[in-house]
Amino acid sequence: MSGSERRPSAHVFSADSEVGNDLAAVDWSATPLGPPEDWPQSLQTAVSILLSSRFSMWMAWGPELTFFCNAAYRRNTLGRKYPWALGRPAGEVWAEIWGDIGPRIDTVLRTGEATWDEGLLLFVERSGYPEESYHTFSYSPLRDDDGAVVGMLCVVSEETDRVIGERRMATLRDLGSDPSVVRTEEQMLAFAGAQLGRNLRDLPFTLTYLFDDDSTARLAGATGIDAGHPAAAVGTWPVERLAQGETVRMRLAAEPFAVLPSGDWPAPPTEALVLPLLRQGGAPYGFLVAALNRYRPFDSAYRGFLELAAGHVAAGIAGVRTYRAQQRRAEELAELDRAKTTFFSNISHEFRTPLTLIMGPVEDLLADADDGTREQLELIQRNGLRLGKLVNALLDFSRIEAGRMQAVYEPVELAAATAELASVFRSAIERAGLALDVDCPPLAEPVHVDRGMWEKVILNLLSNALKFTFDGRVRVAVHADGGEAVVTVADTGVGVAAEEMPRLFERFHRIENARSRSNEGSGIGLALVQELVGLHGGTITADSTVGRGTTFTIRLPFGKSDPPAAAPQRAVVDAQPFLEEALRWLPADSGPAPEPAAPGGTAVLVADDNADMREYLTRLLRSAGHRVTAVADGQEALESARADVPDLVISDVMMPRLDGLRLVAALRADPRTAGTPVLLLSARAGEEASIEGLEAGADDYLVKPFSAAELLARVRANVELSRLRNHHARWRTALIDSLQEAFFVCDEDGAIIEINSAFTDILGYGPEGLPYGPVPPWWPDPETDAEAHDAVSDALAMLLGQSHGSYTIPVVHRDGHRLWAAAAFNQVRDPDTGRLVVVGTFRDVTAEHYAIQRDSALAALGLCLSEAENLDGALTAVLGELREIWQAAYVLAAVFTEPGRPVVTATDGAPTWETLAPERRDEILALHDRPALTPAGSGITLDHPYGTMVLWIEPGPKRPFTEPDETLLALLAGHLSQGLHRIHQIDQQRETALALQRAILGPDRLPSGFAVRYEPATRPLKVGGDWYDTIELADGRIGIVVGDCVGHGLRAATVMGQLRSACRALLLRDSSPARALMSLDQFAGHLPGATCATVFCGVLDAATGHLTYSSAGHPPAIVGHPDGTTHLLDQGRSRPLAVHPGDDRPEATYTVPPRATLLLYTDGLVERRRRPLSIGIDQASAAVRHGLGTPIEDLASEIMDRLTPDSGYDDDVALLLYRHPGPLELEFPAESGRLSGVRAALRNWLERCGIDANTTQNILVAAGEACANAIEHGHRDAPGGRIRLRAAATAGDLRLIVTDTGRWKTPDPATSPYRGRGLKLMRAFMHAVTVTSGTTGTIVDMQARIS
Amino acid sequence: MTTALTLTTDSGVLTAAGEIDMSNAETFATALATAVTATDGSRLVVDLRSVEYLDSAGLAALFAQADHIEVRTGPLLAPLLEISGLAGLTTVHQT
Missing domain, CATH: 3.30.450.20 (PAS domain)
Known part of the structure; x- marks a missing residue:
């Protein structure tokens, strides 16, 4: 395509x-x-x-x-x-x-x-x-x-997903919506079946099977299919795999699945998923067969749905079975309870007969008994009463249980009756140190009660309150509330934990481990009270907070209409047994008198919460020659045993706070008491109880009642046995206790488990507190004393990590004072337990520690003071050192030169006096008034050369300031005060010396055009044998002198000073250098050490450069000409000073050309070992040539640098430089009329500089414009200002600086066209023009080349 | 104290002698203006050969009358008159 x-x-x-x-x-x-x-x-x-x-x-x-x-x-x-x-x-x-x-x-x-x-x-x-x-x-x-x-x-x-998802969700929701919580398994399965059967689209049919105890499966439910269908037979399914918890997907083809129901669909299912009904932590309950919808893919959603459905069925079965088990258990318990009640009822009856037969005769005997017998008989009587009370209570119970309680209700003034009962307990409560509040105002109407029962109710509650209350009060109150009388008995005792509250009124339930006055009791008191109140149609509730107390509230209806029974009045319950019992819980007024201890006797510790039993045992054991200590509970026994290990402990099993078994465990855990034999006494008979006792580690076990002879025999046997066993242990203890050093044993966790008496002496912590640690109480506080805490932590790590070692650590005595302990330790293996323990000793090295600290601090302070150059430097260094010693946040010294306004010196990071916290400032001001060297906290006052000084150490967060620190501070402050005074004296002496040196060295102020340098050979003296001098003579002439006395150092300096002064005086009187030197010859002849001094003496006319000079054996001066040639002034020479005094001296003249540089020097500059002097002079000449274009001051430094030998000058060097003519410096008022004079002076100076006429004219115009600007702009707005002009020349350059104190105005061509022309002219005539304008004035700096 | 300056005007020639700076530039300017007025059309000759110093204030006076004057100068002031640009505005005779 x-x-x-x-x-x-x-x-x-x-x-x-x-x-x-x-x-x-x-x-x-x-x-x-x-x-x-x-x-x-x-x-x-x-x-x-x-x-x-x-x-x-x-x-x-x-x-x-x-x-x-x-x-x-x-x-x-x-x-x-x-x-x-x-x-x-x-x-x-x-x-x-x-x-x-x-x-x-x-x-x-x-x-x-x-x-x-x-x-x-x-x-x-x-x-x-x-x-x-x-x-x-x-x-x-x-x-x-x-x-x-x-x-x-x-x-x-x-919407396929939505529709199907909702359908499945509905099924799951219905499965989980079983409204009844508990049912039978059949009911539960029927419910589940009904839900599954409603979804015939996802579940065309289901079959539920359960496994019986013998693991065979049986059909328990079916939906969408008949239970009798061939497919429902158990054998159809892979039972074994399902029993393992597997899920199996099966094709449903052929028999027995040939003809299956099709659910909601046109065609029957072809597949099924078989899922186990899983049981948590066990084999499956059974399994569920779910036929699959053939019109949906079997995807993870479908599988998930089926698993959840099976899960619901399994959960239902689990719930039902749990319920069934619980129900069975409850029935069994009820049966047991009934049997127990019957048993108690029977046995109590049996008790009453022998009790009556005991109590009757005892009463008879008491009537005419002597004192000794009486005591014993009373013991019998008391305990007989107690037994009778217990038996009666049990009988009451069985009566109530059996519905045979005979009550006689009569109208009673409840408030009065209750108050009366409370008052019976008053003395016992008050003897216990508690207050009794009775708040029982009369009620408007009587309440129908059985008097006997009511008395039991109130007496039980009061006895309970007393038993569990250790301080505070017991309160009994009665008031009316609606149609009820409300009686409350409240205490401020130990309270009952929230989780115990539901079982409070349960029979025989006793709250374990509650602190009480006695562990006696059967746990039926409150249960009986509840039953009795119930018989009156009332209720009792309790409200309690642990540690705050408990309040019982009884509500009884008024006007119970039961007719008073015709039965005769029942005998009123005697309060006596309750009271007697309660009184025995209280500390005896006078216990058995402590008998004088037989020195050889065995020390026996008796622990029993029953006072009678305690007294009985004490008497018995003392009569057998033992030393007896008696305590009322296990905790007391443990404390007593730790403080003073007895030979034998006899302890009751049931006691408040710490019971006998736990006492044994605690004693065994402590190495000191681990070997002490313990004999347990218990009322609980039976093999099991005694095994429990022996397992806990008791050595013997005796069941109450026991005979006196048996007890004594056991005591004797146990003591003997332990004597043998403990012989070496006692020897060891005696040995350790005799050690002068503290001794300790520490377990592998670092806890201290054994100590000796020296340990207690040093640290204040005794064996009673063992074990200590792993963070024992003598460790320094990690918050306030982190540094010390870290040191101790490190030591502990070392102790546990190394096989032996030693360390010194800071610790805290029990009374709070700081100690230093030096410890040594070794790891050893405990032969008994095989565990690794650490055995160590330590001694108190506090004194040594502080001595070392003191010595090193003093040494550091001494070093600071000795290194300091002056007072301020010393103080600053010392403060730094003190800060180091105490790891202080900062250290501050306030010197009070005037009251209230101290001069403060401090370490880095310290606040200033102004930013110091006000309270700290007040503290320092207060310290100022204290006597010197008596510390107050971390501050101290001492004497500073300038006034009283307060030294303040601001303690750092990691290091508290303790008492030994105060002592150390006082010591250091004393040394500091002395040191400062000494430094002050030295300072003064040095200042004097320096002033003297300055006086003899040379003139303070040089004439213009001169630069000088002086380098003494001997430090720290700043003078020596060489000198330079300039003397301003008449007619603008200047005397220039450079001289060199023999030697250097202080001696040479004193000679030099005199020669210099003499030469100066001579030149002032007669300006001829030759004659001055001849006079100086005379002077030097009389001055020891002055002979052979060399001097170059000249007189210079600053205007013309004309120089007259004479040299007394001194190296020649050097003149550097602008054209780069040099010339030596080697005329006019003769012998050094005072050699042939009186002989004439020659004199030469020389005219220093304009812009030439003249160098006078002493031989230190040019003389080197193994080298002719001429080489040095050549070098100096070269340096001058090199620096002809350098400003004179810079050149002086440059020459000194260039000629410095590698190892520095080893002789004094004096150097004097002059460039002709000296700079011109003019200062004049900013007035235009001055300009002409300034120009004249500048013209004259330029002429002396040898500047040609044209250049002069250019410079004059530039300078004139700069000055005009300064007048015009700098000072137009501020008249009266001054202008300075400075001009200086080098060989090839001229530099002109005009400075004013006003503001330079950038010329505005519009207002003053010719001013702009002025700056233009400056730039045209000079090579460089820089204008710097600032707030203090303007500087115009111009340079011109002149060669 | 003002700067020494002598001004003589004679038959179309104003002769200045001495120094001209901001302190007496005003006087110089007035004299210049008077003389220019008096020359009656022809250019005034300003003879600066005896002036030893002339600053920008004096130059300003000359610039003001640049169209009406010719200047005679010696070698001393010649570079100044050249650099300032006056030589470009008016005839400067150097002798």
């Missing part, structure tokens, strides 16, 4: 390239429509619209309803029929559904009206089989160019 040959058709189909191409490929001339180029416009338009739409569409045109479709329709619906369908009659394309859609199309063609169908089921054969599909579509008419209906357009959206 070639598109270019069929242009018209290509155009018609161009809206969609893909379907368009296939349409173009159709042989249209074979259809009734003919070739596309002949098609009417209406058809072309319709096809174009069709192809360009993204809605799914097809259309039919012409007499055969020729078929067209677009890309969306192809994708969604047409399937395999594409592209075959294009250009074919529509009836042929959709032959399989023509029965459904043909009539609709007919209607459209006939009537011209559109049709509408929603979700219509159509079986289309687009995938090779009839497929269930759903379509929502509309057929609308298509008209030709004449308006006649010639075809139809179908806009369709396929």
Whole structure:
């Protein structure tokens, strides 16, 4: 096919390239429509619209309803029929559904009206089989160019996925919607079957099978198929694979599937999926056979639906079976409960007879017993009463259970009755240290109660409150609320945890581990109370918060109308047993008197929560010669045993806080008590209980009741045995305790498990707290003392990581003070357990530590002070050192030269006095008034040479400031104070010396044109034997002197100073250099050390450059000419000073040419070992030549640098430079009338510089313009300003600087045309012009070449 | 104190002697204007041969009358008159 040959058709189909191409490929001339180029416009338009739409569409045109479709329709619906369908009659394309859609199309063609169908089921054969599909579509008419209906357009959206998805979802939803929670398995399966049976499209039929206990399957449900159908037989399905949990897809062909029901479809299913009904963590419950819809592909959605359906069925079975199991259990429990009640009822009856026979005689005996016997008889009586109370309570229960409780209700003033009962308990409650509040105002009407029962209710509640309350109060209140009387019993006791609340009133339920005064009790008190209240038609509720207390609230209806029974009044319950019992929980007023301990006796620790039992055991054991300590619970026993290890522990099993079994475990876990024999006592008989005790590590087990003889025998045996066993352990303990050093054993986690007494002495922590750690309480606080904490952590890591070693760490004593401990450790293997432990010792090295710290701090401070050059430097260095010592945030020194306004010096990062926190400022001001060297916290006052100084150490976050730190601070402050004073003295001496040096060295101020340098050979002296001098003489002449005394250092300096002064005085008196030197000869002759000094002495006329000079053995001066030649002033020479004094000295003259440079120097500049002096002089000459163009000051430095030997000058060097003429410096008021004078001075100076007339004129104009500008602009707005002009020359350049104090104005040509001309002239006549204008003035810097 | 300047006007010639700077440029300018007015059409000859110093203020006075004057100068001021551009506006005779 070639598109270019069929242009018209290509155009018609161009809206969609893909379907368009296939349409173009159709042989249209074979259809009734003919070739596309002949098609009417209406058809072309319709096809174009069709192809360009993204809605799914097809259309039919012409007499055969020729078929067209677009890309969306192809994708969604047409399937395999594409592209075959294009250009074919529509009836042929959709032959399989023509029965459904043909009539609709007919209607459209006939009537011209559109049709509408929603979700219509159509079986289309687009995938090779009839497929269930759903379509929502509309057929609308298509008209030709004449308006006649010639075809139809179908806009369709396929909704197969939606329809089927909703159908499946509905089934799953229904399966999960079983409204009843629990049912029988049959009911559940029937319900599931009903739901499955409603969806015969996805599930044409289903079969549900369950496995019985013997793994055989049985049919349990069927939908869409008869249960008797051959296919339903179990053997049809692969049962074994399903039992393994496999899912199997099966073809349903041949027998027994020959004739199958077809569900909602015309034909029966051909396949089925068989799914296991999975059970969590077990074999499947059974399996589900689901026949598959043959009109849908079996895809993952279909599979997922079936798995979910099977999952629902399996979950239903699981729920039903769980329910069944629970129900059975509940029935069993109820039966057990009934049996127990009967048992208790029977046994209680049996108890009452012997009890009566015990209590009667005891009472008789008490009547005339002596004191010793009385005590014992009372013990019997008390416990008899207690037993009677228990038996009565049990009987009451069985009566209630059996419905045989005989109540006698009578109208009772409930408030009064309740208050009376509460008052019975008052003394017991108050003895327990609690307060009893009774708030029972009379009620308006009586309440019908059985008095005996009511008393039991209130007494039980009060006894309960007392048992669980350790401080605070118990409150009993009665009030009316609506038609009810409300009685509350509230306490501030330990409370009941929320999870325990539901079981609070449950019979025999006891809350484990609740802290109580006694562990006695049967757990029936509250249950009985609830039953009794119930008999009165009332309710009881409890409200509790752990740690806050519990409130019981009873509500009883008023005016119960039961007639008072005719039965005689029941005997009122005696409150005595309740009270007696409660009193025994309280600490005895006077327990058994501590008998003097028999020194050799065995130490026995007795733990029992029953005071009577405790007393009984104590008496018994003491009578056998043992030392007895008695405690009331396991916790107390453990603390006591740890503090002082007994020889034997006798403990009850059931105790509050820590029971006997847990006590044994705790004792065994502690190495010190691990070997102590423990004898457990328990009321719980039986093999099991004793094995439990022995497994916990008890050495022996005795069941109550036991005979005294048996107990004593067991005690003796156990003690003997442990004596033998523990002999070496005791020896070891004694040995360790005798150590002077602290001893510890540490387990592999780093916890300390054993210590000796020296350990306790040093750290304050005793064996009672063992084990300690792995982060024991003596570790420094990680928050406030991170540095120390880190040190200890590191040490622990080392301890656990290395086989042996030693370290020194900071630790905290129990009382809070800081210690330093030096420890050494070794890893060893525990021979008993085979575990690795660390054994270590340490000693208190706090004193040594602080001594070392003190010494090193003092050394550091001393170093700082000795290295400092002056007072401020010393203070700054010391503050830095102090900061280092304490790791401080900052260290600050405030010197109070005047009150309240200190001069502050501080380390980096410190605030200034102004930014210091106000409270810190106040602290420092307060310190100022304290006596010196007495620290207050981290601050101290000391004496500074300028006044009182406060030194403040701001502690860093990682290092607290402790008491030893204060001591150290005081010590350091003392040294610092002394050191500062010493430095101050040295400072003063040095300043004096420096002032003297300056005085003898040379003139402070040089005449213009001069530059000097002086380099002493000896440091730190700043003077030596060499000198230079300039002396301003009359007539503008200047004396210039450079001299060199023999030697250097201080001695030479003193000689030099005198010679210099003498020479100066002589020149002032007589300006002849020769005569001055001759006089100096005389002077030097009398001055020791002055002989042989050399001097170059000259007198210079600054105006003319005329120089007269004379040299006393001094090296020649050098003159550098502007033309680059040099000349040596080597005339006028004779001997050094004081050699042949009195002889004449020659004198020479020389005229220094303009812009020449004159260099005077001492031999230190040019003299080198093993080298003729002339070489040095040549080098100096070269340096001068080189620097002819350099400004004089720079040249001085340059010469010193160029001639410096590699190792530096080893002799004094003095150097004096002069360039002729000296610079011109003028300062004048900014007035135009001054210009003429300035010009005259400048002209004169230029002449001295040897400048030719033309250049002079140029420079004058440039300078004149600069000055005029300064006057005109710089000072127009600020009259009275001054202008400075400076001119200086080098050999080839002239530099002119005009400075004013005003603002330079950039000339505005419009207002002053000639000013702009001024700047132009400056630039024209000078080589470089720079104008710098700032707020303080303007500088015009100009340079001109003059050679 | 003002700068020393002598101004003489004689038969179409204004002779200046001394120094002209901003302190006396005004005087110079006035004299110049008066003399120009008096020359009655012909150009005034300004003789600067005895002037030792002339700054831009003085030049400004000359520029103001450039169309009405000719200038005589010595070698001292010649470069100035050249550089300032006056020589381009008026006739400058150097002797």
